[in-house]
Amino acid sequence: xxEHDIVVVGGGPAGLAAAIAAYxxxxxxxxxxxxxxxxxxxxxxxxxxxxxxxxxxxELTGPEYADVYRCEVEKRGIRVYCETTVTGxxxxxxxxxxxxxxxxxIKAGAVVLxxxxxxxxxxxxxxxxxxxxxxxxxxxxxxxxxxxGYMVGKKVVILGSGDIGLIMARRMTFEGAKVxxxxxxxxxxxxxxxxxxxxxxxxxxxxxxxxxxxxxxxxERVEGVTIAQVDENRRVIEETKRYIPCDxxxxxxxxxxxxxxxxxAGIPIDPITSGALVDENRQTEIPGIFACGxxxxxxxxxxxxxxxxxxxxxxxASFVKNGAxxxxxxxxxxxxxxxxxLPQRVHxxxxxxxxxxxxxxxxxxxxxxxxxSGDVVLATAQRLKAAPGEMxxxxxxxxxxxxxxxxxxxxxxxx
Amino acid sequence: xxxxxxxxxxxxxxxxxxxxEKDNLVVTGNACPKGKQYAIDECTHPTRTVTSIVRVENRVxxxxxxxxxxxxxxxxxxxxxxxxxxxxxxAPIVAGTVILSDVYGxxxxxTKTVL
Numbered sequence: 001x002x003e004h005d006i007v008v009v010g011g012g013p014a015g016l017a018a019a020i021a022a023y024x025x026x027x028x029x030x031x032x033x034x035x036x037x038x039x040x041x042x043x044x045x046x047x048x049x050x051x052x053x054x055x056x057x058x059e060l061t062g063p064e065y066a067d068v069y070r071c072e073v074e075k076r077g078i079r080v081y082c083e084t085t086v087t088g089x090x091x092x093x094x095x096x097x098x099x100x101x102x103x104x105x106i107k108a109g110a111v112v113l114x115x116x117x118x119x120x121x122x123x124x125x126x127x128x129x130x131x132x133x134x135x136x137x138x139x140x141x142x143x144x145x146x147x148x149g150y151m152v153g154k155k156v157v158i159l160g161s162g163d164i165g166l167i168m169a170r171r172m173t174f175e176g177a178k179v180x181x182x183x184x185x186x187x188x189x190x191x192x193x194x195x196x197x198x199x200x201x202x203x204x205x206x207x208x209x210x211x212x213x214x215x216x217x218x219x220e221r222v223e224g225v226t227i228a229q230v231d232e233n234r235r236v237i238e239e240t241k242r243y244i245p246c247d248x249x250x251x252x253x254x255x256x257x258x259x260x261x262x263x264x265a266g267i268p269i270d271p272i273t274s275g276a277l278v279d280e281n282r283q284t285e286i287p288g289i290f291a292c293g294x295x296x297x298x299x300x301x302x303x304x305x306x307x308x309x310x311x312x313x314x315x316x317a318s319f320v321k322n323g324a325x326x327x328x329x330x331x332x333x334x335x336x337x338x339x340x341x342l343p344q345r346v347h348x349x350x351x352x353x354x355x356x357x358x359x360x361x362x363x364x365x366x367x368x369x370x371x372x373s374g375d376v377v378l379a380t381a382q383r384l385k386a387a388p389g390e391m392x393x394x395x396x397x398x399x400x401x402x403x404x405x406x407x408x409x410x411x412x413x414x415x
Numbered sequence: 416x417x418x419x420x421x422x423x424x425x426x427x428x429x430x431x432x433x434x435x436e437k438d439n440l441v442v443t444g445n446a447c448p449k450g451k452q453y454a455i456d457e458c459t460h461p462t463r464t465v466t467s468i469v470r471v472e473n474r475v476x477x478x479x480x481x482x483x484x485x486x487x488x489x490x491x492x493x494x495x496x497x498x499x500x501x502x503x504x505x506a507p508i509v510a511g512t513v514i515l516s517d518v519y520g521x522x523x524x525x526t527k528t529v530l
Contacts, residue, residue: 047480047526048466053425061466063480063527067510149470149478174467174496193428197421198463202489301426390426 005029005320006313007095007108009086009261012041013302014293014309015114016069021313022112023076027320030078031106033097035085039073040066041116043302045143048167050194055303065302089113089265091286110288110316113262113276114309117255117294119164125253127159129215134222138164138252142171151175153248157225158182159213161189161196163300163389165252170199172250179203180244183211183227185234188363190254190389192300213249214241222247255298265289272340273297279329279345280354281315282308287324290316297342297357300391308357325350330373330404335411337361338369339388346396348404355395358410360386366415369394374406386412416440420457422450433458462486467499469514471506471529479504479529481514485521499523506530 005027008015011034019030032039043051046062053059056068073080084099093111097104119137136144136152142164144150154177158165161184169179182200187210189196200207208227214236215226229240257275267276267284275296276284282292292312293305318325327349332341342357356371364386371379371394378400386392394410416436422429422445431444431454442454456462464486468478481502487495495518502514506529515523 047468047482049464049482050426059464061480061482061526064510067528146468146480147478148476149468174465174492192426193421194423194426197428198423202463 001105003107004031005109008032008112010114011039013305017306017309018112018313019078020072021310022317025314025317027317032080033084045146047146089261109320113291114293115258115295117257120254132218132222134248138168138250155246156248157246158250160252162252163191166191166195166199173203179205182207184209185212257295277344280343282312331407333409335409337412341410348401363387367412369412371410373404373408424449424453461489465495469502473505480526484524487519
């Protein structure tokens with residue numbers, strides 16, 4: 001069996017940033033395994049701009065952002081194995097992978113899980129009607145158009161107003177398609193406001209809130225969809241049904257962290273994030289196995305994926321050099337208005353500031369977040385607005401954290 | 416003029432209000448100077464960066480992604496798209512290579528390397 005200090009599973013933005021951070025922390029025997037033919041992950045098909053403003057201080061397209069990290073990986077001589085699919089990870093850190101040369105078994109000093117996420121499919125959405133060609137998840141359509149040059153349709157309805165759906169509305173319009181409508185089941189969009197402006201409003205594409213696709217029509221190819229408004233329980237209101245002729249339906253209805261390997265290793269998963277339970281170093285409940293990026297929690301910006309991956313890379317390097325971080329930990333918990341808090345466990349005596357990442361349950365106007373341990377306030381933060389589509393970050397100072405005994409709760413109040 | 420805008424410069428998406436006359440626009444709601452400039456530009460001459468793809472002629476099923484090196488006038492987006500669609504490229508192409516020159520005062524450049 002081969003041995004490496006750190007094995008990174010996945011060569012997308014998370015995996016690359018984790019590998020670089022681990023290397024820069026002094027552990028140079030790092031390998032990255034990726035199932036695709038080149039690294040970059042989902043960024044390879046995200047040809048639009050808007051990446052890197054926070055992290056790199058300039059605005060890049062997806063391929064350019066990925067290339068910055070690919071170059072850094074190359075510069076360090078970190079070995080990357082493409083077209084290599086990891087089929088298993090064990091709790092004692094044996095990684096099994098497969099490529100055209102055969103089966104590869106690696107005993108790793110530490111493992112970083114960075115497999116990303118996948119899209120919710122039509123099957124998971126339970127849309128009634130026929131099963132014609134022309135129904136795509138938005139990311140699949142994006143790959144067909146941007147990587148393979150294959151235009152998926154001419155008259156389009158998009159279900160779901162997540163960022164990928166919004167980006168694809170503009171992309172399809174650029175390529176000459178007519179986007180008839182974007183329907184969103186919820187009473188608010190899950191996408192960034194700037195994307196609603198520059199992808200829909202710029203082109204006069206209507207966004208229908210509290211609206212869903214009730215039925216798909218067509219035998220061989222999509223011929224149209226029935227859309228309908230939904231009530232507060234998200235049930236279709238019959239009398240609002242109307243037919244829109246179209247040849248394509250794109251689905252942008254949420255992303256699901258791809259955690260088969262994580263579960264296979266017996267790592268406990270948070271039912272809300274659908275990612276592993278981690279501490280502030282992004283170590284899972286199994287020592288030496290770390291997770292970061294969209295496999296841990298679905299991010300809004302790749303810049304924050306890179307940040308998080310660096311924490312995991314540094315954590316993994318520290319584990320290889322010094323073993324597991326010891327010391328007292330407390331749990332974190334979502335309070336009023338907060339859907340989840342990550343990390344779910346925090347070392348209180350590490351002497352380091354800890355950033356808590358969270359998402360709110362619904363759109364709020366001006367709010368104040370309060371981080372408490374029992375009755376002790378550890379941090380507060382105000383925001384002019386908060387929306388479920390945007391990840392919030394609140395930093396707790398190390399001196400506040402020190403001595404915290406009770407679970408840490410983050411809640412919000414509307415101001 | 417009294418216009419409400421959402422800033423698209425960064426993901427923060429500030430809600431901007433623009434008031435006043437053409438030569439004396441007052442912007443509020445911006446968290447940074449870029450937002451003020453965006454609001455003024457948006458009310459006087461809105462611009463956008465266009466990103467798309469160009470087929471690589473000497474490779475099978477291979478696209479190179481491209482972008483305008485600077486934002487172009489918003490009303491010319493579809494004209495630029497037509498120019499990009501008509502463009503022809505051959506590998507090898509390095510990211511940053513000029514694919515089309517002189518497009519509304521800027522260039523269309525490759526954003527990906529195809530060897």
